[in-house]
Amino acid sequence: MVWKTMRRQPAIPLALLTLVVVLVLDATGHHAAARWLATIVVGAFVVWTLVGMIREMIRGRFGLDVLAIVAMAATLLVGEYVAALIIVLMLSGGEALEDFAARRAKRELTALLERSPQSAHVVSVDGEDGAESVRDLPVDDVAVGDFLLIRPSEIVPVDSEMVTDEASFDESSLTGESLPVTRRTGEILLSGAVNGSRVVRARAVRRSADSQYQQILMLVREAQESRAPVVRLADRFAIPFTVVSLLLGGIAWAVSGDAVRFAEVLVLATPCPLLIAAPVAFLGGLSRSAKAGIVLKGGAVIETLSRVRSAAFDKTGTLTRGRPALIDVRPEAGFSADEVLQLAASAEQYSSHALAEGIRAAARSRGLALLTAEDAGEVATNGVMARIGGRVVVVGKPAYVASLVPAFSRTDLAPGEAAAYVAIDGRHAGTLVLADAPRAESRGVVAWLARHGIDRVAMLTGDAHATAASIAETVGIDEVHAELLPDDKVRLARDLRPRPLVMVGDGVNDAPVLAASDVGIAMGAKGATAAGEAADAVILVDSLAKVVHAVEIGRHTVRVALTAIWIGIALSITLMVVAMSGVIPAVAGALIQELVDLATILYALRALRGPLTPESALTESATEPGPKARADHDERTRL
Numbered sequence: 092m093v094w095k096t097m098r099r100q101p102a103i104p105l106a107l108l109t110l111v112v113v114l115v116l117d118a119t120g121h122h123a124a125a126r127w128l129a130t131i132v133v134g135a136f137v138v139w140t141l142v143g144m145i146r147e148m149i150r151g152r153f154g155l156d157v158l159a160i161v162a163m164a165a166t167l168l169v170g171e172y173v174a175a176l177i178i179v180l181m182l183s184g185g186e187a188l189e190d191f192a193a194r195r196a197k198r199e200l201t202a203l204l205e206r207s208p209q210s211a212h213v214v215s216v217d218g219e220d221g222a223e224s225v226r227d228l229p230v231d232d233v234a235v236g237d238f239l240l241i242r243p244s245e246i247v248p249v250d251s252e253m254v255t256d257e258a259s260f261d262e263s264s265l266t267g268e269s270l271p272v273t274r275r276t277g278e279i280l281l282s283g284a285v286n287g288s289r290v291v292r293a294r295a296v297r298r299s300a301d302s303q304y305q306q307i308l309m310l311v312r313e314a315q316e317s318r319a320p321v322v323r324l325a326d327r328f329a330i331p332f333t334v335v336s337l338l339l340g341g342i343a344w345a346v347s348g349d350a351v352r353f354a355e356v357l358v359l360a361t362p363c364p365l366l367i368a369a370p371v372a373f374l375g376g377l378s379r380s381a382k383a384g385i386v387l388k389g390g391a392v393i394e395t396l397s398r399v400r401s402a403a404f405d406k407t408g409t410l411t412r413g414r415p416a417l418i419d420v421r422p423e424a425g426f427s428a429d430e431v432l433q434l435a436a437s438a439e440q441y442s443s444h445a446l447a448e449g450i451r452a453a454a455r456s457r458g459l460a461l462l463t464a465e466d467a468g469e470v471a472t473n474g475v476m477a478r479i480g481g482r483v484v485v486v487g488k489p490a491y492v493a494s495l496v497p498a499f500s501r502t503d504l505a506p507g508e509a510a511a512y513v514a515i516d517g518r519h520a521g522t523l524v525l526a527d528a529p530r531a532e533s534r535g536v537v538a539w540l541a542r543h544g545i546d547r548v549a550m551l552t553g554d555a556h557a558t559a560a561s562i563a564e565t566v567g568i569d570e571v572h573a574e575l576l577p578d579d580k581v582r583l584a585r586d587l588r589p590r591p592l593v594m595v596g597d598g599v600n601d602a603p604v605l606a607a608s609d610v611g612i613a614m615g616a617k618g619a620t621a622a623g624e625a626a627d628a629v630i631l632v633d634s635l636a637k638v639v640h641a642v643e644i645g646r647h648t649v650r651v652a653l654t655a656i657w658i659g660i661a662l663s664i665t666l667m668v669v670a671m672s673g674v675i676p677a678v679a680g681a682l683i684q685e686l687v688d689l690a691t692i693l694y695a696l697r698a699l700r701g702p703l704t705p706e707s708a709l710t711e712s713a714t715e716p717g718p719k720a721r722a723d724h725d726e727r728t729r730l
Contacts, residue, residue: 102183129172162357174677211248212240241291250302251293259287336360343671358680359666368655368691375698376648384632396645400589405596406552415525417453422521431521433459438477441467485514506557533566535709580604636706655695
């Protein structure tokens with residue numbers, strides 16, 4: 092590890108070797124040779140730093156390197172060449188500390204990249220004798236429809252559909268869920284998940300480039316390559332800190348009449364704490380968010396998240412699950428609820444309708460076996476007809492079912508509900524009522540935002556107003572904008588005040604408004620890519636509670652970064668004031684400054700840790716009254 096550090100920071104061994112040689116020359120009385128050697132090495136370092144500073148100034152950034160250059164030049168001019176070498180060692184050592192801390196902070200991000208699947212076991216069948224063969228192909232060569240063999244402890248190479256009856260997978264690197272997840276036949280396996288102890292067969296449903304893991308890797312690379320604005324945050328202090336440091340050094344020189352005093356003050360003004368601690372804090376925030384199942388695309392997102400004042404949510408798939416679930420079975424006379432549900436779910440095995448999965452899932456949850464049909468067919472957009480155990484079962488829209496049975500009656504539905512009508516052997520057998528219910532944590536998330544400085548919360552949805560209003564009332568949102576087209580959402584998002592605005596959504600139709608918001612957060616757990624590419628942050632876990640965690644991480648990270656900067660400034664100025672009296676020699680000051688660097692870096696690493704609101708607390712708060720209800724209660728109390 093030490094050797095790698097030396098290779099990455101060659102200035103460290105050079106400065107260290109030079110310092111040893113200079114001390115030996117001094118000890119043997121060769122003071123002139125020692126001074127010339129130190130001057131050459133330090134001068135080269137000054138020129139190198141000066142070139143870098145000029146490049147930054149050409150880009151419009153005035154940084155803190157000027158202080159380091161002045162400190163090194165001043166110590167050389169007054170003959171404190173040992174102190175000058177220590178400053179070089181300190182600056183290069185500070186960069187090494189930054190490198191170490193940055194690698195520690197990025198550990199959760201780079202772990203994803205290192206685990207990227209490289210190959211897949213593709214199963215093929217010999218057409219003559221039916222024998223199977225397994226070929227290892229590069230993961231990029233796997234085609235949709237290929238059958239895959241996933242051995243125990245191997246990574247799922249591409250998004251696939253389970254063919255094996257049941258197996259457990261470790262999805263912690265994708266979702267943050269620490270416990271193994273059980274997947275069954277027909278369920279989707281996300282690339283990047285780690286197989287458990289069984290050999291699993293699956294069918295590829297996406298190519299590698301379109302799979303969940305590759306999408307996450309793309310977001311991680313964007314996050315790593317983004318320049319954190321905290322560097323700009325530190326630069327805000329550059330000019331004032333430089334002026335104060337030079338002023339204190341100048342006063343010490345003027346009062347004492349000794350130029351050495353100027354150098355003694357300036358060695359304590361070297362800007363390592365400001366240059367190092369703040370970027371480390373932001374990298375820690377990026378790492379912590381990745382570990383929590385949130386990919387933030389760079390430091391700019393963290394800084395904006397820390398200041399959000401308004402929030403807007405899409406409805407379907409965001410505030411709600413996006414998967415209609417069965418909430419009621421209404422059988423007609425002569426039929427039982429279980430009979431209607433079992434036959435309907437069995438017929439829906441052969442349907443691709445959005446409500447079909449909810450009906451099948453409800454039957455399975457009630458322990459009803461799905462029966463095999465002798466014959467089945469789907470009438471596009473209308474329904475499905477199947478012959479099951481000699482009985483003709485029809486499930487579909489009211490007009491379609493009514494055209495096939497002599498006696499038919501519609502059922503009353505509340506806003507946000509949908510119905511699938513069932514006919515058995517030419518008779519209206521019953522109605523299945525489904526609804527896309529709010530997520531258990533939605534109300535708690537809205538309430539948390541309202542309690543923690545988010546002044547305005549709105550719903551922006553393309554759904555019907557009655558349905559949107561019903562969900563909004565349930566989750567505690569008072570401001571509802573419904574029946575919107577994508578460009579309507581963009582216009583409303585741009586007009587929402589106060590700023591910054593965070594917008595949360597999923598799906599292709601939300602991509603424009605996510606891109607137009609100050610911070611767009613995509614619910615990406617289902618593998619959708621359009622919204623994720625347009626968003627500034629992607630939630631990898633199917634939980635809205637991660638919006639709260641993203642805001643908490645943003646606020647904590649910026650707070651740590653600013654505190655680290657102020658710690659560095661306060662310690663440096665305090666030491667400079669002390670050094671004005673002449674009690675801290677230049678060499679001792681340079682060594683003390685290294686301790687200041689260490690203190691600020693250790694504090695900046697606090698961005699890796701910190702409490703997050705438990706998801707259970709947000710779910711429990713779903714029973715609390717919403718903002719409007721609380722406001723009505725407060726008004727009655729005042730009256």
